[in-house]
Amino acid sequence: MAADRYTRMVTFFKVALPLIALAILSTLFLLSSRIRPGDNIPFAETEIDERIRGQQVTGPFFSGVTSRGDRISFSATNVVTGEDRSQEAHDLNAQLDFSTGGSVTLEATRGKIELGNDMATLLGDILIDSTTGFRMVTNTVITSLTGIDVTAPGEVRATGPAGTLTAGQMRITSNETNGNVEILFSGGVMLVYEPGKQEK
Numbered sequence: 020m021a022a023d024r025y026t027r028m029v030t031f032f033k034v035a036l037p038l039i040a041l042a043i044l045s046t047l048f049l050l051s052s053r054i055r056p057g058d059n060i061p062f063a064e065t066e067i068d069e070r071i072r073g074q075q076v077t078g079p080f081f082s083g084v085t086s087r088g089d090r091i092s093f094s095a096t097n098v099v100t101g102e103d104r105s106q107e108a109h110d111l112n113a114q115l116d117f118s119t120g121g122s123v124t125l126e127a128t129r130g131k132i133e134l135g136n137d138m139a140t141l142l143g144d145i146l147i148d149s150t151t152g153f154r155m156v157t158n159t160v161i162t163s164l165t166g167i168d169v170t171a172p173g174e175v176r177a178t179g180p181a182g183t184l185t186a187g188q189m190r191i192t193s194n195e196t197n198g199n200v201e202i203l204f205s206g207g208v209m210l211v212y213e214p215g216k217q218e219k
Contacts, residue, residue: 105131187208
């Protein structure tokens with residue numbers, strides 16, 4: 020009886036296995052028929068080129084604390100590594116929180132990050148806000164990644180508690196004597212004094 024059972028099983032598998040194989044093959048053909056060679060690839064050509072050229076990091080965030088206790092953080096929409104190994108960030112934001120009180124925020128449409136040189140170059144329409152009441156606009160800012168050292172080498176337009184001003188350049192740095200953070204304007208500073216604004 021065991022021999023008969025074995026024979027029946029062999030006969031069953033001889034019929035069943037080819038049928039299963041045919042079913043699998045027919046399913047593959049049905050699925051492949053839905054894919055048309057002429058269909059567009061669901062990626063823009065520019066996006067493919069960017070991903071091929073360099074590595075891309077989405078939503079990067081970097082933060083640290085200086086020896087004085089100041090907190091520094093950088094974030095961006097994405098960072099792309101170029102062929103020259105430079106890193107270009109888009110929608111770059113920086114936050115500087117000072118140990119002595121107050122803070123400064125920077126927003127830029129794009130920027131270049133150089134970790135080896137401990138610096139970031141912000142480019143485009145740059146907005147700088149300070150808790151001291153200054154709101155500044157410029158097109159280039161060079162800032163340290165690990166310390167309080169922010170420089171705008173070109174023209175800066177600012178509004179503050181005393182009025183509005185323009186300057187050839189601006190720097191935010193720590194005073195070596197007392198450790199306080201200072202905003203220094205230089206290079207042909209022009210101030211339009213508005214006394215009523217300061218009283219508010």
